[in-house]
Amino acid sequence: MTLPDAVKSTPRLPLDQDGGPVFSAPWEARVFAMTLQAHEADVFTWSEWAESLGAELAGDDIHDQQPQGYYDHWLNAFEKLLTRKKVTGADQLAELKQAWDEAAHATSHGQPIELKRGNT
Known part of the structure; x- marks a missing residue:
């Protein structure tokens, strides 16, 4: 996956040796893709996104017993920015x-999760 330079410079974005994003679960890839789609739809600028994510990451507490994962921060930043x-x-x-x-x-377990229409 080839990412624009602005995306590659996102704070602490985990990248593989080829410069592509690294995900440990499908939901991480989905929220990443939704963020790129929202940006491409001009919902926010990449600077606004980087600032929102940076603020979430800055809230990390090194003494936290259960620190959030990178994409947990990503999701929180995305939700806050959309709000x-x-x-x-x-x-x-x-x-x-x-x-x-x-x-x-x-x-x-192993089955796709489906939301019923009308619940969203």
């Missing part, structure tokens, strides 16, 4: 997270 830009509201995000958690708990 700040009034693309979505915090209540909508909370409802979607609850619906996702309920669907995940109701889904057998």
Whole structure:
């Protein structure tokens, strides 16, 4: 995957030897792709994105017993930026997270998780 220079310079972005992003779970790749799509749709500038992510990463506490992963910070920054830009509201995000958690708990291991229409 060839990334634009601005994306490659994102704070602490894990890259492989070929300069592509590294993901340890499918949801990480999805939120990465959603962020790029939102940027390409002019929802925010890459500078705004880097500032939002940087603020999340700066909140890392080296003494935290359960530190967040890089893409947990990425997701938090993305949600905050979408809320700040009034693309979505915090209540909508909370409802979607609850619906996702309920669907995940109701889904057998190895099966795709599906949200029922009307829950989002």
